[in-house]
Amino acid sequence: MSYEFLQTLWFILIAILWIGFYFLEGFDFGVGMLLPFLGKKDEERRAIINTIGTFWDGNEVWLLTAGGATFAAFPHWYATMFSGFYLPLFLLLVGLILRGVSFEYRSKSPDPKWRNRFDWMIAIGSFLAALLLGTAFANLAKGVPIDANMNYVSPNGLVTTISLLNPYGLIGGLATVAVFLLHGANFLTLKLDGELRERAHALSKKLYWIALVAVILLTIGTYVYTDVLTKIGVNPGIIPILSVVALVSSIYFINQRREGRAFAAVSAYIVLTQVSFFMLMFPRVMISSLKPAWNLTIYNASSSQYTLTAMTIIALIFVPIVLAYQAWTYYMFRKRITVEKKDLVY
Amino acid sequence: MNPTLLSQWQFALTSIYHWLFVPLTLGMGWFVAYMQTRYYQTRDETWRKMAKFWGKLLLINFAMGVVTGIVMEFQFGMNWSGYSRYVGDIFGAPLAIEALLAFFMESTFLGVWIFGEGRIPEKVHLASIWLVAIGSNLSAIWILIANGWMQHPVGYVLNEATGRAELVDFFALIGNSKAWTFIWHTLAVGLVTAAFLIISVSAYHLLRKQNVDFFRRSLRIGAWVGLIASIIVFLGGHTMGQLMYEQQPMKLAALEAIWETEQPASFSLLTIGDLSGRREVWSIRIPYLMSFLACNNFDCEVKGVNELQAQYEAQYGPGNYIPLMVVTYWTFRIMMVFGFIMMGVSAWILLAMRREGYENRPGFKWLPWAVAMPYLAGMSGWILTEMGRQPWVVYGLLKVEDAISPNLTVADLWISLIGYTLVYGSLAVIMFRLMKKYALAGPEAAMHESVDVALSPVGADD
Numbered sequence: 001m002s003y004e005f006l007q008t009l010w011f012i013l014i015a016i017l018w019i020g021f022y023f024l025e026g027f028d029f030g031v032g033m034l035l036p037f038l039g040k041k042d043e044e045r046r047a048i049i050n051t052i053g054t055f056w057d058g059n060e061v062w063l064l065t066a067g068g069a070t071f072a073a074f075p076h077w078y079a080t081m082f083s084g085f086y087l088p089l090f091l092l093l094v095g096l097i098l099r100g101v102s103f104e105y106r107s108k109s110p111d112p113k114w115r116n117r118f119d120w121m122i123a124i125g126s127f128l129a130a131l132l133l134g135t136a137f138a139n140l141a142k143g144v145p146i147d148a149n150m151n152y153v154s155p156n157g158l159v160t161t162i163s164l165l166n167p168y169g170l171i172g173g174l175a176t177v178a179v180f181l182l183h184g185a186n187f188l189t190l191k192l193d194g195e196l197r198e199r200a201h202a203l204s205k206k207l208y209w210i211a212l213v214a215v216i217l218l219t220i221g222t223y224v225y226t227d228v229l230t231k232i233g234v235n236p237g238i239i240p241i242l243s244v245v246a247l248v249s250s251i252y253f254i255n256q257r258r259e260g261r262a263f264a265a266v267s268a269y270i271v272l273t274q275v276s277f278f279m280l281m282f283p284r285v286m287i288s289s290l291k292p293a294w295n296l297t298i299y300n301a302s303s304s305q306y307t308l309t310a311m312t313i314i315a316l317i318f319v320p321i322v323l324a325y326q327a328w329t330y331y332m333f334r335k336r337i338t339v340e341k342k343d344l345v346y
Numbered sequence: 347m348n349p350t351l352l353s354q355w356q357f358a359l360t361s362i363y364h365w366l367f368v369p370l371t372l373g374m375g376w377f378v379a380y381m382q383t384r385y386y387q388t389r390d391e392t393w394r395k396m397a398k399f400w401g402k403l404l405l406i407n408f409a410m411g412v413v414t415g416i417v418m419e420f421q422f423g424m425n426w427s428g429y430s431r432y433v434g435d436i437f438g439a440p441l442a443i444e445a446l447l448a449f450f451m452e453s454t455f456l457g458v459w460i461f462g463e464g465r466i467p468e469k470v471h472l473a474s475i476w477l478v479a480i481g482s483n484l485s486a487i488w489i490l491i492a493n494g495w496m497q498h499p500v501g502y503v504l505n506e507a508t509g510r511a512e513l514v515d516f517f518a519l520i521g522n523s524k525a526w527t528f529i530w531h532t533l534a535v536g537l538v539t540a541a542f543l544i545i546s547v548s549a550y551h552l553l554r555k556q557n558v559d560f561f562r563r564s565l566r567i568g569a570w571v572g573l574i575a576s577i578i579v580f581l582g583g584h585t586m587g588q589l590m591y592e593q594q595p596m597k598l599a600a601l602e603a604i605w606e607t608e609q610p611a612s613f614s615l616l617t618i619g620d621l622s623g624r625r626e627v628w629s630i631r632i633p634y635l636m637s638f639l640a641c642n643n644f645d646c647e648v649k650g651v652n653e654l655q656a657q658y659e660a661q662y663g664p665g666n667y668i669p670l671m672v673v674t675y676w677t678f679r680i681m682m683v684f685g686f687i688m689m690g691v692s693a694w695i696l697l698a699m700r701r702e703g704y705e706n707r708p709g710f711k712w713l714p715w716a717v718a719m720p721y722l723a724g725m726s727g728w729i730l731t732e733m734g735r736q737p738w739v740v741y742g743l744l745k746v747e748d749a750i751s752p753n754l755t756v757a758d759l760w761i762s763l764i765g766y767t768l769v770y771g772s773l774a775v776i777m778f779r780l781m782k783k784y785a786l787a788g789p790e791a792a793m794h795e796s797v798d799v800a801l802s803p804v805g806a807d808d
Contacts, residue, residue: 058453063416067419068442069442071423071441072434075435076434078423086425100412101410104408157754303513307438307512329457332462332466333465
């Protein structure tokens with residue numbers, strides 16, 4: 001396998017990991033954010049958590065694997081991105097910590113205050129994570145100040161954080177939050193039953209419009225703030241167009257109560273948007289806003305051919321196995337969840 | 347404080363904190379899997395209750411291990427971008443493999459295990475807890491391969507063109523002798539930690555004559571595993587000493603406070619140095635013992651710190667190559683002393699259990715406190731192994747000051763350091779209280795799920 005082929009392959013593999021993460025953790029971030037609003041009574045909240053209880057931890061591993069794979073295949077990308085986004089990533093970690101611990105600890109005491117506090121930590125942690133990821137990805141597409149030595153240039157982390165909250169970064173963050181909320185609501189209509197299912201359905205109708213507005217802003221912003229026009233042109237190609245079509249079509253399925261299709265449509269939007277993002281980036285992995293020559297690309301940021309070859313062999317063996325057993329768990333736990341006391345697992 | 351020191355503090359705190367949860371996860375998984383298997387075979391309700399009760403403690407602990415582990419993976423890039431660039435070609439691989447091979451497995455099947463009871467076939471439910479145990483231990487293996495490489499780099503070349511270390515032999519990386527002594531030492535530490543939690547909690551209940559059959563059975567398993575595993579830990583440690591003799595002589599000299607080269611080398615029971623830390627003032631020593639620990643015979647030469655310092659200066663240029671000896675010296679002793687005490691305590695329990703009414707024996711009332719020992723010993727061991735590597739990040743290859751992220755400022759680091767401390771501190775309080783509450787509530791509460799346990803809310807606002 002040639003070096004360039006391997007570098008491209010690993011770019012694609014890492015893109016797949018991020019896409020998988022957005023698709024999977026997208027709905028459990030959404031469910032997390034909706035938790036305190038959709039669930040009025042304790043059993044209802046428990047039922048909502050149980051829709052993702054089996055899966056959220058496995059979903060989160062997609063992020064860890066994306067991080068690990070980036071480290072192994074593109075050490076410079078990993079080093080520049082993680083050190084550059086230092087404080088936002090710190091906040092992301094805090095969000096993930098609060099969320100992860102709360103899933104396990106919220107039911108350990110019957111005290112309503114205790115439970116309510118953890119429920120809000122799940123919601124806030126999920127919100128923080130979604131917002132920060134969206135903001136970071138938008139800034140990756142827009143470009144960040146990277147110098148000749150591949151280091152992020154900024155007087156300090158606070159300045160970096162504020163500069164990441166530029167209009168496009170904010171739009172990216174809000175669009176991610178909005179789409180994940182919709183994705184989460186759709187997932188809940190699939191997994192819940194009874195009154196909660198109705199409530200989730202009603203909510204997803206409203207959330208659709210918020211998501212649509214956010215995505216339109218994101219699309220406009222992408223033309224204004226990124227180099228999509230020079231790199232790809234006014235016509236962005238079939239994939240981004242399909243992604244928007246998928247999102248727009250979801251309202252039809254939501255109204256028709258075709259819950260599976262509505263979920264699939266928003267999933268398709270998320271997947272295709274991520275694909276579009278990585279197509280816009282390729283072969284760059286970090287765009288320098290200071291000088292194009294200082295971009296990190298799959299060629300100057302990658303590991304050696306030997307390491308990429310070894311990792312490719314390992315990935316070829318184990319990725320199918322992981323995909324098979326994760327899919328199997330979704331199949332095993334496909335039943336709808338109700339608020340019947342006897343059915344709830346704590 | 348300078349940025350390097352702050353990043354070091356942060357890494358030390360976050361990794362020690364992570365290590366508070368990891369060994370119990372590593373060891374307890376095996377116990378729960380074993381108990382559930384026994385239930386599957388015998389249909390004896392007590393086994394089922396045991397799997398449930400100890401499983402509950404495992405779960406409370408597990409969550410913390412997972413979330414603090416994410417921080418570790420991200421920190422290499424966040425705080426140590428110089429390191430990540432220089433060794434990512436090698437070090438990234440085991441981390442990525444860990445996520446793919448182990449982390450997916452443990453987290454996916456943990457979910458299956460928690461939510462699967464009564465919903466999926468019993469065999470599958472049983473298999474899932476075994477997969478959790480295997481997955482978490484596999485995860486430790488890959489991390490220790492990564493860490494072993496930092497202690498004893500192998501299978502790489504320095505590439506002048508790219509200015510970094512690059513992997514040339516994957517099998518040397520995963521077959522690293524250093525890593526494998528770490529691995530069996532550490533996996534056994536996991537078992538010892540879980541065994542001592544079981545011993546302490548069981549003793550607490552037996553002293554109160556609660557659930558006697560349940561806790562006697564638990565105590566017996568705990569003591570057996572505690573004894574066997576602590577012997578393995580010792581043997582692993584002994585092998586480690588000999589590898590250190592060849593691979594990291596400075597660390598060996600520093601943990602023993604050997605200033606001048608000795609042949610044969612004596613073992614220090616107590617050494618007091620002067621304030622410069624470079625000279626010995628007074629010590630009590632056992633002759634020959636250090637030679638035995640270092641090379642398994644009684645007369646080899648063990649190099650002293652002063653000679654090694656001179657040698658390293660000649661080899662790597664001027665600088666201080668001596669680790670903080672007061673730390674390496676004392677952590678080694680804490681680790682070793684508790685290790686031996688745990689071995690003794692396990693054996694004592696097994697002997698005592700041969701007679702009826704052993705719960706009334708003097709000494710038994712101290713057992714509930716024994717659980718502190720594996721934690722103190724384990725933490726000391728890690729502090730020793732990582733501080734003993736200073737000033738190197740990768741032994742002989744990359745120094746700490748060249749490993750940091752150059753873009754981080756003191757302010758950034760203070761924000762994250764204080765942030766982690768606050769979040770971790772409050773979570774530690776919550777987690778400790780939960781553990782204690784569930785451990786002391788006994789098996790009935792664990793059977794009835796979480797709802798029945800009354801727990802006073804944490805936090806001052808209510």
